[in-house]
Amino acid sequence: MTQSKKRPVNHVVRRAGPAPAGRDATRSNNVPSVLGLVAAHHLNAIGCRIGRVVIDFPPMFEISRACSTIFSGVDRDDSLQRRAARDAWLVKSSLMLTALPFNDARLGLTGILNNLAHVAQSVPGIRAAVGDLAVLVRALASTNVNPKRERVLAMLACPQVSDAPVAILANLCGSPTPGWPITTEAESDFGSSAVELVRLRRQTRNALFARLIIPGNPGFAPAGLLFDLLYGGRTADIVVLTYRAERVSLPAPKRLPQDSYFLAASSQSRHFPAASEPAEEIQLDTWAHESFWSAIHAHHTDVAPTSNKDVTVDGRFVLFADGSGAFLPADGRVVEIADLFEKGANFDITEDKLPRTPVRDLEEGDLVMLRLSGSGDYLDDVADSLIEKAGEAGLRGRALQWKDRLQEVIKSHGEGVVAMKVRGLGVRLRDPHYLWAWAGDAVMAPQDRQTFYSLIATMWQLDDRGSGEEAGAYADARWDEMDRLKAYHHKAGVAIRAALLTRVRGLVAERRRIDSVESIELPGVAAGRMGLLRVSAVDTRSRQVPMSRLFNLGKVKVT
Amino acid sequence: MEEVLGALKRDDLSLMVDREPMSIPPWLDWLVWLGQWMRAQAVLEGRRVAIVRLPSRRFAAAFTAVGAVFASARLHDDSLDWEGLLGLPPGTKIFWREFASGRSIRWSGTVVGLRQIDGGDFMEVVVEAQKKAKQSTRLFGKTAALSYGLTLGSVSTQADERLAAAERLIRAALTDAAQGWMRSPAIECSIITERSSFLSDLDGLAIRAGPGAEASCADLLVIADSGGRSHGKTRVTPARSDGVLDESGSITILDGAAAAVRMGDTCARSVVILLDQSEYDEEVEQLIQTFLGFAVDAHIHAPASGMKALPGSIEAFVFGLPLQSRSRI
Numbered sequence: 001m002t003q004s005k006k007r008p009v010n011h012v013v014r015r016a017g018p019a020p021a022g023r024d025a026t027r028s029n030n031v032p033s034v035l036g037l038v039a040a041h042h043l044n045a046i047g048c049r050i051g052r053v054v055i056d057f058p059p060m061f062e063i064s065r066a067c068s069t070i071f072s073g074v075d076r077d078d079s080l081q082r083r084a085a086r087d088a089w090l091v092k093s094s095l096m097l098t099a100l101p102f103n104d105a106r107l108g109l110t111g112i113l114n115n116l117a118h119v120a121q122s123v124p125g126i127r128a129a130v131g132d133l134a135v136l137v138r139a140l141a142s143t144n145v146n147p148k149r150e151r152v153l154a155m156l157a158c159p160q161v162s163d164a165p166v167a168i169l170a171n172l173c174g175s176p177t178p179g180w181p182i183t184t185e186a187e188s189d190f191g192s193s194a195v196e197l198v199r200l201r202r203q204t205r206n207a208l209f210a211r212l213i214i215p216g217n218p219g220f221a222p223a224g225l226l227f228d229l230l231y232g233g234r235t236a237d238i239v240v241l242t243y244r245a246e247r248v249s250l251p252a253p254k255r256l257p258q259d260s261y262f263l264a265a266s267s268q269s270r271h272f273p274a275a276s277e278p279a280e281e282i283q284l285d286t287w288a289h290e291s292f293w294s295a296i297h298a299h300h301t302d303v304a305p306t307s308n309k310d311v312t313v314d315g316r317f318v319l320f321a322d323g324s325g326a327f328l329p330a331d332g333r334v335v336e337i338a339d340l341f342e343k344g345a346n347f348d349i350t351e352d353k354l355p356r357t358p359v360r361d362l363e364e365g366d367l368v369m370l371r372l373s374g375s376g377d378y379l380d381d382v383a384d385s386l387i388e389k390a391g392e393a394g395l396r397g398r399a400l401q402w403k404d405r406l407q408e409v410i411k412s413h414g415e416g417v418v419a420m421k422v423r424g425l426g427v428r429l430r431d432p433h434y435l436w437a438w439a440g441d442a443v444m445a446p447q448d449r450q451t452f453y454s455l456i457a458t459m460w461q462l463d464d465r466g467s468g469e470e471a472g473a474y475a476d477a478r479w480d481e482m483d484r485l486k487a488y489h490h491k492a493g494v495a496i497r498a499a500l501l502t503r504v505r506g507l508v509a510e511r512r513r514i515d516s517v518e519s520i521e522l523p524g525v526a527a528g529r530m531g532l533l534r535v536s537a538v539d540t541r542s543r544q545v546p547m548s549r550l551f552n553l554g555k556v557k558v559t
Numbered sequence: 560m561e562e563v564l565g566a567l568k569r570d571d572l573s574l575m576v577d578r579e580p581m582s583i584p585p586w587l588d589w590l591v592w593l594g595q596w597m598r599a600q601a602v603l604e605g606r607r608v609a610i611v612r613l614p615s616r617r618f619a620a621a622f623t624a625v626g627a628v629f630a631s632a633r634l635h636d637d638s639l640d641w642e643g644l645l646g647l648p649p650g651t652k653i654f655w656r657e658f659a660s661g662r663s664i665r666w667s668g669t670v671v672g673l674r675q676i677d678g679g680d681f682m683e684v685v686v687e688a689q690k691k692a693k694q695s696t697r698l699f700g701k702t703a704a705l706s707y708g709l710t711l712g713s714v715s716t717q718a719d720e721r722l723a724a725a726e727r728l729i730r731a732a733l734t735d736a737a738q739g740w741m742r743s744p745a746i747e748c749s750i751i752t753e754r755s756s757f758l759s760d761l762d763g764l765a766i767r768a769g770p771g772a773e774a775s776c777a778d779l780l781v782i783a784d785s786g787g788r789s790h791g792k793t794r795v796t797p798a799r800s801d802g803v804l805d806e807s808g809s810i811t812i813l814d815g816a817a818a819a820v821r822m823g824d825t826c827a828r829s830v831v832i833l834l835d836q837s838e839y840d841e842e843v844e845q846l847i848q849t850f851l852g853f854a855v856d857a858h859i860h861a862p863a864s865g866m867k868a869l870p871g872s873i874e875a876f877v878f879g880l881p882l883q884s885r886s887r888i
């Protein structure tokens with residue numbers, strides 16, 4: 001076993017020093033303002049230097065080689081062998097990425113090696129590689145010298161140019177990162193309270209770091225988090241710490257198109273450690289990352305629309321800490337109350353909206369409210385219950401009956417003809433396909449009464465249903481009903497929000513901690529139990545699913 | 560164009576952050592310039608879109624809008640206000656304030672229509688009865704109407720004081736500020752963003768022009784309330800709103816990726832898209848490429864004095880569009 005050899009940091013982009021931690025020179029106190037913080041982000045972004053420290057440690061080559069042999073020796077269409085491929089990746093990644101001692105039980109290496117040995121009994125092709133891997137891992141654990149840990153501790157011991165904390169990126173793979181168990185803590189594991197383990201994007205919003213240590217290839221880290229850290233000026237000093245056996249690829253932002261007006265400044269180039277060429281190791285990493293989500297998607301291949309109105313939308317799969325998951329609307333928003341819950345925040349109850357977060361911005365640790373049983377949006381159910389109590393049963397059906405007629409008209413005449421007629425009545429409709437959004441459940445109605453009149457008039461014309469006056473009266477009646485329906489939706493939102501806040505305040509007062517899921521009962525949601533669910537991972541890609549599949553919670557089994 | 564950009568006394572501007580002075584950093588100064596330039600182009604031929612990528616989007620929308628405010632105040636033509644008032648349909652409710660007994664009193668009324676007396680145009684308004692007073696009719700001539708600052712949304716006493724502070728700042732910041740812009744009826748700028756975080760960032764932030772004039776950033780933007788009940792020049796709208804995002808206004812700022820993908824739902828002559836480093840992704844790129852397919856270079860009106868150099872932390876590009884490239888539906 002060879003000790004690590006010290007290599008000079010290859011600083012590529014240089015600036016005189018980091019931005020003062022959010023303090024303007026003319027400000028007399030030491031509290032950085034938000035504007036001061038953002039100004040520091042801009043300064044750091046201009047002069048950020050990214051260096052790479054390479055550790056020569058031959059055992060990592062051997063580990064990598066053994067894992068690649070296992071990966072290429074298994075049949076990944078077989079679930080047992082696919083599990084072995086994933087275990088090989090886990091062993092390799094845990095050892096390469098971790099800054100904990102190699103014998104730390106939290107890495108779970110013994111259990112993974114036992115699993116591999118079990119599979120190897122029935123797959124002779126990997127038996128030797130699994131044996132070699134076990135020997136290598138045990139040797140590393142017994143000597144217990146982790147060169148990456150030593151280098152991290154040495155960096156933390158160096159005096160920093162500012163009193164801001166040093167950040168270590170502990171989310172290198174998007175989903176829980178091998179080698180960085182969730183129980184890893186800055187103070188107890190690295191002996192310093194001036195260290196922040198960064199896993200979530202929300203940790204970077206108001207952050208300024210003296211230095212960022214990236215302890216491995218961050219190629220699969222969430223883009224928002226990684227780009228904030230690399231290019232968002234959260235620090236002026238970034239060190240990528242890797243073994244020579246580790247391939248490193250720092251993603252760069254897409255190039256903006258160029259014009260003749262801002263050409264000079266836009267063309268400023270950024271030089272970072274170059275992306276490595278493809279290799280088998282990259283193939284293993286890519287497979288491990290993608291197979292995780294493709295295995296989940298495989299359980300949802302049977303999703304078929306439930307009706308003609310069940311339009312197809314972009315859904316993003318969210319995995320929760322209790323092992324359940326659901327597709328959420330990729331461009332939609334969900335109720336998310338992590339801040340409210342954790343800080344016991346003094347929430348402004350005069351605001352008439354629920355605290356919502358775009359699904360695309362969800363990340364690990366967020367606390368999302370969803371229904372635990374039943375399907376669809378709970379808002380509709382609560383609104384329907386209010387409608388019934390008010391003696392207006394059937395309002396939703398009456399208000400939206402025109403959608404069935406619109407579907408019939410589109411089907412019998414074609415969307416092109418309908419769009420032409422609607423445009424002829426002065427409606428701006430760029431894409432005829434948008435008619436399907438009106439005919440489906442995605443949008444309740446056109447944005448204004450006049451557009452709705454024109455749409456109904458077109459339906460009447462094409463359907464030969466009667467006079468324009470009848471169409472006008474019909475449109476008036478439906479529009480008024482939809483107005484009432486929207487009012488019930490609004491009331492439902494207010495009621496849910498009030499009940500949710502009351503319940504959350506109760507949980508905060510009880511000092512209840514939600515690790516995975518907390519079932520809550522809200523008045524008016526008789527059709528399904530509500531729950532607060534802790535987000536575990538979010539798929540970075542969206543997928544086309546019928547609208548009826550959104551919000552449907554189901555158990556997830558990943559092999 | 561040169562007059563609009565040159566009217567701002569940039570060297571006299573500074574910031575107050577929680578009552579502490581702070582000089583304007585170069586990136587904020589550039590965003591103010593961008594807002595001025597894009598707003599100044601909004602009265603010229605065609606449409607145009609500027610895409611700006613920054614390390615952080617925070618404050619970028621606000622200061623681009625501040626630039627647009629300065630440009631609007633310089634460009635303002637109050638004869639258009641008068642035409643606008645005369646064009647109000649009968650039944651429109653309007654608001655104004657008058658000084659009486661040393662205090663400013665709020666009035667409201669309903670437009671009856673245009674009346675001509677001795678060849679002069681007057682706007683006839685039925686004044687809403689206050690307390691014991693009887694309902695009355697009022698005739699506003701052009702000068703009176705503009706000096707009262709008739710607005711379509713109500714202006715409370717506090718709002719009136721804030722408008723006055725913002726007007727003082729604009730007069731101090733510009734070499735030739737037009738009168739009455741602050742109280743003129745039209746929305747000038749739409750910001751598509753998360754309202755609560757946008758406003759909370761502006762807490763405690765004020766702009767100073769020279770030694771005496773100071774107004775909070777939010778007051779300078781004259782932000783309309785979300786229900787549209789009070790007077791405002793800047794509308795802050797969430798990206799999830801249905802339909803067209805900016806029915807009125809010369810400039811629209813799309814703050815973030817969720818807003819950027821609604822580009823097809825904008826009408827304004829000038830659009831600024833603000834993105835952080837991760838937000839110019841495949842979806843946004845594809846959308847921009849679609850619009851670039853019918854780009855019109857002639858609709859970019861560069862200042863004769865040249866473009867303001869980009870600060871090192873900002874990347875930007877701009878392209879023109881035909882007027883027909885408006886909203887998707």
